[in-house]
Amino acid sequence: MATRTLEEWLDYQSQVHPATMDFTLDRITAVLDRLGIRQLKAPVITVGGTNGKGSVTALLEAIVHAAGGQVGLYTSPHLLRYQERIRLHGKEVEEAVLVSAFERIEAARGDITLTYFEYSTAAALLCFSEAPLDLIVLEVGLGGRFDAVNAIDADVAVVVSVSLDHCDYLGTTVEAIGREKAGIFRPKRPVILGSESMPASVLAYAAEMAAPVYRLGHEFTVGVSATGFCFTQQGMDALDLPLPALQGAAQMGNAATAMAALQRLGLLPPPTAIALGLRAVSLPGRYEVRPGPVRWIFDVAHNPGAARVLVATLRADPCEGRTIWVAGVLADKDAAAVMGELIAILQPTDVVCAVSLSGERGRSAVDLATVWQTVYPAPMVMAESVQAGCAFAAQEAVPGDRVVVFGSFHTVGPALDWHRLYSTHI
Numbered sequence: 528m529a530t531r532t533l534e535e536w537l538d539y540q541s542q543v544h545p546a547t548m549d550f551t552l553d554r555i556t557a558v559l560d561r562l563g564i565r566q567l568k569a570p571v572i573t574v575g576g577t578n579g580k581g582s583v584t585a586l587l588e589a590i591v592h593a594a595g596g597q598v599g600l601y602t603s604p605h606l607l608r609y610q611e612r613i614r615l616h617g618k619e620v621e622e623a624v625l626v627s628a629f630e631r632i633e634a635a636r637g638d639i640t641l642t643y644f645e646y647s648t649a650a651a652l653l654c655f656s657e658a659p660l661d662l663i664v665l666e667v668g669l670g671g672r673f674d675a676v677n678a679i680d681a682d683v684a685v686v687v688s689v690s691l692d693h694c695d696y697l698g699t700t701v702e703a704i705g706r707e708k709a710g711i712f713r714p715k716r717p718v719i720l721g722s723e724s725m726p727a728s729v730l731a732y733a734a735e736m737a738a739p740v741y742r743l744g745h746e747f748t749v750g751v752s753a754t755g756f757c758f759t760q761q762g763m764d765a766l767d768l769p770l771p772a773l774q775g776a777a778q779m780g781n782a783a784t785a786m787a788a789l790q791r792l793g794l795l796p797p798p799t800a801i802a803l804g805l806r807a808v809s810l811p812g813r814y815e816v817r818p819g820p821v822r823w824i825f826d827v828a829h830n831p832g833a834a835r836v837l838v839a840t841l842r843a844d845p846c847e848g849r850t851i852w853v854a855g856v857l858a859d860k861d862a863a864a865v866m867g868e869l870i871a872i873l874q875p876t877d878v879v880c881a882v883s884l885s886g887e888r889g890r891s892a893v894d895l896a897t898v899w900q901t902v903y904p905a906p907m908v909m910a911e912s913v914q915a916g917c918a919f920a921a922q923e924a925v926p927g928d929r930v931v932v933f934g935s936f937h938t939v940g941p942a943l944d945w946h947r948l949y950s951t952h953i
Contacts, residue, residue: 533622536629537609537643544640547887548696550673555645559678561635564652569599569660570792571679575667575708576687578833579721579781581810582773583687584666586785590804591662592617594796599655601676602666603647606812606827606940613651615658628653644668648675662794670697672710683788684711684738686729687721687781690832695859705729712736717791721784741787749783758783760790766798771805774814775840812939814840817946820926822846825943826933829860834868837933841872848927850874853916855882855938858890866902873903878923880908882916884937892916913941921949 531539541547559565572587574580581602588598597616605611610619628650632641641649648668655663665676670693671686689705697704705726712718718733723744733740741747747760755769756779766786771778782805789795796804814837817823828837841850852869856862873879881895892909899907910916913932920930932942 530626530630533609533626536626540629540641540643540646544642544645547642548669549642550670550696552673552675552678554639554641555648555675556678557639558632558636558641558645558649559652561637562631562649562653564656565678567652567656567663567679569655569663570682570794571663571665572683572685572788572792573665573667573676573679573681573711574685574687575671575674575711576685576721577690577692577704577708577830578836579687579777579784580666581813582778582781583685583721583785583788584664585773585808585810586771586782586804587662587664587788588614588617589808590785590789590796590801591794593804593807594800596661596794596796597659599651599658599660599663601648601651601655601664603644603668604936606936607944609647612647613654615654620654624654625650642675645675648678652679662792667708667711669693670710671708672706674711677711680713681711681716683717683719683791684713685719685721685784685788686711686725687784688832689722689726689729690830691861691864692830692832693859701726702728706732709733712738714738717741717788719784719788719791721780741791743780743783743787747783747787749779751779756782758786760787763790766801768798769802769805772808773810774816774844775836776843777836777839812936812943815943817950821921821924822929823946824929824931825939825946826931827936827939828865828933829856829935831861831864831868834865834933838868838872841931846927846929848925848929849876849878851920851924851928851930852877852879853882853910853913853920853930853932853938853942854880854895855884855892855913855916855934856890856895857884857888857935857937858894859888860935862890862895862898863902866899870903878908879903879905880910880916880919882910882913882938884913884935886937889937913938914945917942917945917949
């Protein structure tokens with residue numbers, strides 16, 4: 528049989544398992560055992576949480592890379608290219624390497640079916656098992672306890688935050704969701720908690736695992752300083768550091784969370800290298816600003832907690848004119864609660880454009896606008912695609928305005944692609 532291309536592999540993988548999500552570790556564990564990669568050579572930090580996972584994983588990679596260390600980073604979902612999910616030595620894995628990994632996974636799995644996410648997790652771990660690495664960083668896709676990355680025992684487990692999201696799968700209370708996210712903890716291995724307030728279920732499970740806990744605001748702290756922010760941790764001198772290149776006040780806490788995790792492994796580099804990493808870190812789609820007469824801002828705020836952070840960041844970064852909002856939210860997200868957060872910053876002159884998202888979890892612009900108008904009863908524009916919504920915003924905005932594109936990765940990814948083409952023709 529001729530070798531499949533990457534796109535052909537991805538199409539194939541979406542059809543192998545009968546369900547898109549099927550929460551068990553049995554399949555992925557069996558395949559990893561057959562590949563001989565259940566035990567990895569480099570130390571592993573697994574990062575979970577409702578919001579902030581992407582920022583913490585990017586900061587971990589940037590800080591270690593700035594010190595000359597080699598990092599394998601696995602994240603999901605991707606914005607523009609599948610290869611974004613797997614990074615080696617600071618670069619996206621090459622397509623040929625991915626195809627080779629998929630061929631080996633296919634040969635090993637036999638009659639075991641894998642989900643799309645399980646294939647990508649196995650491919651990442653296969654790539655990491657064969658590379659000289661100082662650190663492996665795994666981002667939880669959904670939940671924690673039954674997420675495919677949890678087939679690997681973390682040397683340090685991080686939970687950045689816990690709030691209501693994916694309630695159909697994880698539970699309808701923060702306590703239930705917290706217990707699922709705490710499933711990445713391992714007996715007597717460090718746990719880093721990146722929010723000052725955590726559900727009792729998270730702390731209870733850490734105690735059950737006899738896992739030492741390090742909490743933001745308790746065992747390590749952050750504070751604003753004259754030159755950036757100050758990081759303090761038990762047993763260490765205080766560090767005065769520049770603010771991370773990522774936008775938003777929450778990024779100080781995310782940076783501290785990353786540093787606390789590295790410290791537990793003995794991998795926290797000297798302050799000069801930390802500062803280099805903080806200045807160099809980047810993360811597409813997280814308050815990503817494209818400057819110009821009309822500023823474009825892209826953010827994957829797709830749940831109430833993330834919307835709250837987006838509102839706080841926008842307040843600290845005001846504009847002279849109006850805000851044109853372009854938003855697409857998946858059907859399994861609490862869109863009403865997202866709008867409940869946005870109300871705090873919406874102005875009478877703002878324009879809200881709801882866009883349709885297709886696919887199994889998609890939501891139409893009409894449905895999104897209908898839900899939002901129960902909370903914010905103002906006229907809204909509706910567009911049948913992300914591209915159409917962006918085109919409307921580009922025509923509507925005048926110098927001094929800003930366009931905020933937010934919501935699902937399925938919104939922000941296509942919007943970034945649209946804006947790249949748009950900006951080459953203006």
